[in-house]
Structures are given as C-alpha cells and as structure tokens.
Amino acid sequence: MKFNMENIVVDGDPKLRMPSVDIKVPVSDTDLELIQAMVDFVKRSQTDSFDDNDDAFTSAVGMSAPQFGINKRIFVVTEIRDNKQVFHVVVNPKIVKRSDKFIKLSTGENCLSVPNGKSLKLNRSRDIRWNGYLVDPEDGSYEQKKMSPAKGYDSIVFQHEYDHLEGLLYIDREPGVIHGI
Numbered sequence: 001m002k003f004n005m006e007n008i009v010v011d012g013d014p015k016l017r018m019p020s021v022d023i024k025v026p027v028s029d030t031d032l033e034l035i036q037a038m039v040d041f042v043k044r045s046q047t048d049s050f051d052d053n054d055d056a057f058t059s060a061v062g063m064s065a066p067q068f069g070i071n072k073r074i075f076v077v078t079e080i081r082d083n084k085q086v087f088h089v090v091v092n093p094k095i096v097k098r099s100d101k102f103i104k105l106s107t108g109e110n111c112l113s114v115p116n117g118k119s120l121k122l123n124r125s126r127d128i129r130w131n132g133y134l135v136d137p138e139d140g141s142y143e144q145k146k147m148s149p150a151k152g153y154d155s156i157v158f159q160h161e162y163d164h165l166e167g168l169l170y171i172d173r174e175p176g177v178i179h180g181i
C-alpha cells in the first residue's frame with residue numbers, strides 16, 4: 001500500500017464528514033499496513049521531492065485515515081525532537097479533558113483535504129488530555145495512554161487531526177468561537 005497526493009480525499013467527499021470507528025488493538029496486519037502507508041506519506045511529504053507547495057508541507061504535519069478515504073480512528077503526527085524527525089501514531093483517541101484556556105496557530109490552520117482553503121486561526125483548547133493508544137509503526141506494538149497530555153502546538157495539531165476522526169474539517173469551525181466536543 002502506498003499513498004500519494006492523488007489518494008487524498010478532498011472536501012466534498014462524504015467520508016470526510018463521517019465519524020470514524022475504533023480499530024482493534026493489537027492492530028491487525030491490514031491496519032498496520034495502513035499505518036505504515038500513512039507514516040510513509042507524512043515522511044515523504046517532508047521532503048522537497050514530494051510537493052513544492054508550502055501548504056502541503058505544513059498540513060502534512062499530521063494526516064488522518066479518513067483523509068485517505070478510510071474511516072478508522074487513526075492519525076499520524078510528526079515532530080522534530082533532538083534534531084530527528086519522529087512520528088506518533090495515535091489510535092482510538094478520545095479527548096477526555098480540555099482546558100478553559102485557548103490558543104490558536106499564528107499562521108492559521110490548513111489542510112490537504114481542503115486544497116486552496118484559506119488559513120483559519122481557530123481557537124483550540126490550549127491543553128487537552130486524551131485516552132487511547134500510541135502504536136509503533138515498525139512492529140505494531142502499542143502503549144496504552146490514559147489522561148495523556150498534549151499542550152500548545154501539539155494540542156492544536158492533535159485537535160485538528162482528532163476533528164477529522166469526528167467527521168469535521170477545520171473549515172467547519174469558526175474563528176472566534178470557542179470549541180469543545
């Protein structure tokens with residue numbers, strides 16, 4: 001399985017507005033293959049050879065399964081840690097706590113599933129806590145998370161991807177409104 005830009009489902013496709021379903025943990029071979037293809041996509045999106053478009057680069061900080069037309073509760077986010085690119089595969093997440101304080105991305109949010117969509121500075125909870133799993137894309141081993149924190153920028157990315165699993169796009173949110181599910 002290999003994903004490319006043309007595999008990305010864009011606004012207008014009903015799959016982006018459907019809630020996704022939990023997967024089995026430990027993950028099946030099929031789901032592990034999906035996870036690996038998603039990680040590979042995000043990895044390639046970070047290189048020049050993938051796409052010369054800045055939005056694609058920014059948006060692919062995270063990708064969710066519904067963006068590939070698969071309504072499973074899986075998303076991948078990436079970050080640079082100690083000068084190394086690391087990937088986190090979040091499975092069956094549930095946000096269980098949200099701070100009263102809000103934060104927004106100074107550059108605004110974009111999404112590969114909304115080509116040419118304008119950036120929106122959405123209010124997102126500054127701190128969240130979530131339950132679910134982190135899955136190692138190498139071998140499918142997993143770590144169960146309970147009340148796991150995400151703060152600041154990480155929290156924004158988490159909530160953007162989480163919205164995809166709930167069937168929401170960032171353009172469904174309104175700037176200036178306080179959001180919480």
Ligand SMILES: [Zn+2]
Pocket residue numbers: 110111112113160161164
């Ligand atoms: Zn998105």
